Amino acid sequence: MATHIEPERRTWEPPTAFANKTVKWIVYAVIVVFFLWSAWGVRISFDRLLIGLESGANLIQSMFPPDFGPRQLNLIRIGMIETVAMAIVATVIGVVISLPVAFMAAENIAPKPVYAVGRFLISVSRAFHELIVAIIAVKAVGFGALAGILALSFKTVGFFAKLLAEDLEDIDEGQIEAIRAVGGSRGKVLLYGMIPQVIPRIVGLTIYRWDINIRHSTIVGIVGAGGIGITLLNSFDRYEYDFALAVIIVIVAIVLGAEVLSAVLRRRVQ
């Protein structure tokens, strides 16, 4: 141990996630440069912000008070009914499609190729924003609620099937064994061994997804897929900012209401 000469340790460096100081400063420099580049690319300038502040003040002024006149209220009512109806129909259609997809995407149930297909469907559905899906649906089936229903149903599959598949994968094997033991076929195993275990979860997820679909169905109208979104877009296009604010207020109210309702219902189911 003659080589083991401990030098007097007096210095201490605070711990860092980086290999050494040089690396750390390089990383910081890169981050700073990146942000400057981004800011420049987005053309953020002091002047623009100043001008924006002024027109922002103007906008707020023309938004208040929100316009809840009779014609406006009627437009909101029509739009909102369509919004809520779309969310309900799309949730049901989406869930019905999701059920087989979920079973396909559960590793412990589906054979490998089927599993791959299931996962792929889920990934595609999750990857695209609801408005992208909606805009394509509009091109395929034309303006209106049908496009909205298609888009929302499609988005429901990615969410619902993913979560349900995860639940199916965590399922209690013992109960499945029991059904197999009495000689159940694959179908019977699913029917008696798995479905009862996940029913409460299916109901809970459905309610949750309905809440999300309400949120989405308030905006798909912006690309023409039905609901209150088109009303909102029109009000902006016609510079009726006080009406726009009224629409936004109603949207917020409905979204919050759906959130509360969904939370209450889900607690009752569980």
Place this chain on the structure above:
Amino acid sequence: MLSVIDLEKTYETDEEALRGVSLEVSDNAIVAMIGPSGAGKSTFIRCVNRLVEPSAGTVWLDGVEVTALPQDDLPEVRRDMGMIFQEFNLVERLTVMENVLSGRLGYVNVWQAYRRKFAPEDIKRAYELLERVGLKGYENVRADKLSGGQRQRVGIARAVIQRPKILLVDEPTSSLDPETSRVVMALLTDIAKEDNIPVLINIHEVSLAEEFSERIVGLRKGKIVFEGTPAELTEGVRDHIYKGSPISEDSPVKETVSTTEVPNLREIDRAGIRG
């Protein structure tokens, strides 16, 4: 020297945790405060550095009236009081060294605190203390990787590096096993003696109090009911502190509890302090 006079604390829940407690801890004394659960031991210690705001009474530390200070001046006086906790209270996601150095936070500015820039002599001292508490080589280990005993050693180092005028110790061993408890207590009291730091220590285990302290204070229902040397802590007195049973004059009381009660033991003790 710490001197506490007629300290009272009533919580918002109307719980009278302290009902006029006076106590002095001087020079390099090691004073143990014992008492049943809920007696007010923790409350007392926390009132001293005003983590809990006392309802009445005064606290003096070396000529500074702690209880008279405005809220903004508290950090400065807290630098002079090292505190050690039952649950260690290390910042779990920081390294051992960062935790020890946090004892010097009162001496750096905000930017230095953020950059962990402490004075070289503090870092040197931190290394010495880590070696002293037996954690040499642990400086870059995260606190959440340590065992209970190791954590409390870091806790001790963090309090001692403050170079405090007093150590306030709240049940340092309650979360440790008996063997580790004794080792930690020995370490704590040895360091305090070496550095001439007076210690006020709350402790559940009477045997540890007897072994490691020079003076024992018995707290019961927010009042001091005993004060004396470990030798004077007879079984009768102990029963009085913990169970409230009356106490006989011919202590140590053994199996039977005498019915003759000393009129007011606390008054005697108070007289003892003041006299």
Place this chain on the structure above:
Amino acid sequence: MMQAAATDDKYVWERYDSRQRLVRYIAVLATAVAVVISWTLLDINYSYVATAPREMNDLFSRMYPPNLAYTGEIVAPLIETIHISILGTALAVVLSLPVAWMGANNTTPNKATYSLGKFIITVSRSVNVIIWALIFVIVFGPGALSGVLAVGVRSIGFMSKLLAESIEEIDHGQVEAVVATGASSLKTVIYGVIPQVKPAFVGITTYRWDINVRASTIIGFVGAGGIGMELTTSINYFRWANVLTILLTILGVVIFSEVFSAYMRRKVS
């Protein structure tokens, strides 16, 4: 006696079960009625429904194969999309810190600040990013700046909410120990609070960035910059092969951001 008690028990149990079943039937029935009513209200043109699969098929056949020559042209909007997502997230990070501090019941200075914090969180969260984009395009004109602000403002609520929750969960003992050393309140935050909240903070930020990448692909629909503008143009001019190119590019970026954000969350714990 025993017999009677047993039958009694069974009776009670059965009635409870049947009531549960009744509730269940009513729930199912109500749902069915709601769906039927919704469907009728929507006034859907059935001929469209019938032709929908064919139209879809038609659309996709026109999209395929993607126009690879077009990839060069979408690099710039793609970079802008990433910029928007990063700057928007950064803006939200900066703004969500004080909001979370106000909205956490153990750090908020008083009742008024607490309510203000909760109010900001609720408003920001319940207005969709596309609506924020509409508003900011009016204020700052079309372009990426409006997109950054929309993404940022929309993210404040989400991030502050989760951050406030993690602040509420911190171990107060650790904070108290730092206070006891004589640290001022700011130093206490730096040394006692931030280390505890940091993993949640990194996790929330990268998670939100992942969401914001997706959001940044669509705010272009209302003129707030990014690849969404390119997508609407291509769709409006029926350049379907270009549309597929854009969609595939978006897919790639989204997958990358998801993998990256999952990696970051695993790394910092």
